[in-house]
Amino acid sequence: MSDKSHWESVYRRKGSAEVSWYQPHLKQSLLLISEAELPTTAAIVDVGGGASTLVDDLLVQGFTDLTVIDLAASALVQSQERLGARAKGVRWLAGDATTELLASVSVDLWHDRAVFHFLTSDAQRSAYVEQVERCVRPGKFVVLSTFAPDGPERCSGLPVARYSPEALAGALGPAFVKLAEAREHHTSPLGAVQSFSYVLCRRR
Ligand SMILES: C[S@@+](CC[C@H](N)C(=O)[O-])C[C@H]1O[C@@H](n2cnc3c(N)ncnc32)[C@H](O)[C@@H]1O
Numbered sequence: 001m002s003d004k005s006h007w008e009s010v011y012r013r014k015g016s017a018e019v020s021w022y023q024p025h026l027k028q029s030l031l032l033i034s035e036a037e038l039p040t041t042a043a044i045v046d047v048g049g050g051a052s053t054l055v056d057d058l059l060v061q062g063f064t065d066l067t068v069i070d071l072a073a074s075a076l077v078q079s080q081e082r083l084g085a086r087a088k089g090v091r092w093l094a095g096d097a098t099t100e101l102l103a104s105v106s107v108d109l110w111h112d113r114a115v116f117h118f119l120t121s122d123a124q125r126s127a128y129v130e131q132v133e134r135c136v137r138p139g140k141f142v143v144l145s146t147f148a149p150d151g152p153e154r155c156s157g158l159p160v161a162r163y164s165p166e167a168l169a170g171a172l173g174p175a176f177v178k179l180a181e182a183r184e185h186h187t188s189p190l191g192a193v194q195s196f197s198y199v200l201c202r203r204r
Contacts, residue, residue, distance in 0.1 A: 003118075004096075007072035010156055016051035016078050020156065020188040021114050026054045028184045029113055029143055032200040033058075035180055036141040040064055042108035045135075047097045048115030051078035059086055067091040069101060098127035100134075107135040110142045114196075116171070117146035117160040125171060133175050136203045142176060144168055148183060148195040165197045176201040 016022065038044070040062040046054050049068040056079075058066055066089070070076050073094040080087040095101045097115065110132055119125045132142060147155065147162045154160060163171065165181035182198040 004071050006156070006158070007070070008074050011051065011072050011074040011078060016053075016075075016082070018189060019050075020190070020192065020194070021050075021186070022052075022189055023186065024053065025057055026052060026113060028182055028196070028198050029054055029111060029145065030057055032143045032180060032182065032198060033109060033111065035200055036109055036143075038063075038108055038141070043067070043106060044109045044111065045069060045102065045107050047110060047112040049079070049111075050075040051082070052113070053082075054111065054113075055079060055090055056083060056086075059083075059089065064089070067093060067102070069093045069095060069097055071096055098124060098131060100131065102131070102135045104134050105137050108137060108140045110136050112143070113145040114147070114155065116144055116168075117155065117162065118158055120159055120161050129171070129173055132172065133203075138203050140203055141179075142172060142201045142203070143198065144172065144201070145184075145196055145198040148197040151195040152192075163197050165199050168197050169199045169201055172201055174204075176203055 043065040045067040047069050055068050076092045093101050119128055147160055149162050151162050169178035178199050178201050180200040184196040186194045
């Protein structure tokens, strides 16, 4: 099964609040995004946003240039249905974040919670970092979050790479400098506790 078929099947079988990574609000992501102190006109992209509510919360905060990318179109449909008419104010892109989906030098904040850790080969990670470098404007931001070294070895049945905040910032390479980091113990809807690392980085 391809990655796309895997994720499409997950979102066809499960509601947004049933998946292990579900949070009613992505509180830690929102805290780090707020530390970037961006104007509400900033271009924010939620990469592998799935059916998460980050976009809802950013709309409530008044952000007007929001994009959600996901490999699974069915995940985006769940968010669009939840948002109703407000979905029209968001750009939705079904595609692979390791490919060229966005214009160069167009992003003020690239957000990724629990997507980068699925890239387990050097080739996949390089392709991803190439897109981050190409798209994020100099001086602007990346919020990246993965399972921590003491987190699970698999997510959604797939193997993952786990990172400390330092390793996560390092994976982005020398074009980025870490401004802040956080750890989170996320409790899944079935009660499993999962350890996450978060970083806020700025493009030099
Ligand atoms: C564990 S979920 C996290 C969803 C969301 N970020 C959250 O925190 O609720 C991972 C998401 O990444 C998407 N995904 C996986 N690989 C991807 C890729 N290469 N490009 C874009 N999306 C991808 C999946 O479809 C899924 O929605």
